[in-house]
Amino acid sequence: MTCPDGCGETLTVNLDSRVGPAWRRFERHGQVTVYPSVWRDNGCRAHFIVWKDHILWCGPTDEYGVNAPDERLLVEVYASLSQTAYEHYESLADRLDTIPWEVLWACRALVRRGSAQQGEAGMFRATAYPSPSSNRGSLDHYA
Missing domain, CATH: 1.10.10.10 (Winged helix-like DNA-binding domain superfamily/Winged helix DNA-binding domain)
Incomplete structure (x- = not known):
């Protein structure tokens, strides 16, 4: 995937736990969520969550603008x-x-x-x- 912060770099998000630490992919109602967050430790240092096909930016408060749980x-x-x-x-x-x-x-x-x-x-x-x-x-x- 291309980094969503606009730096243009390609990010590799491993979804295969057989080859090492991996993110988990969830698909519900046609929308994709990835867990845990993606945090670049170099380059632009972007930190974000992919949740229901949206990018939620992580910050010091951990408040993501998500609606209350149902x-x-x-x-x-x-x-x-x-x-x-x-x-x-x-x-x-x-x-x-x-x-x-x-x-x-x-x-x-x-x-x-x-x-x-x-x-x-x-x-x-x-x-x-x-x-x-x-x-x-x-x-x-x-x-």
Whole structure:
């Protein structure tokens, strides 16, 4: 792929784990997502996420301008989180057969609203209250 920052360089994104460290490719509803982010450590030093055929630029805040996770995903992620042990969002995504970025953003939304706690480096666990399913009428406060 051509680097999206405009430097014109060709980037190689390995999708074959048999030949070394590789990105994972997800296709949902005809849109491609790549995980993890692409971070050039030389040249233009671009850092970005390919999510649903869009480029999301990474920055110091890790806020990507992504819409809030939908109700189904928030409830599903919350129901999968343990209240006693932290679990990495990638493991949750694998169990839920969901794109890791979306599980991470759902976990962060749950943390912001007090339904989950974040531990070290991408680790999350549920809190006892409030659960997303306790307010089925509106989950706007989970965004």
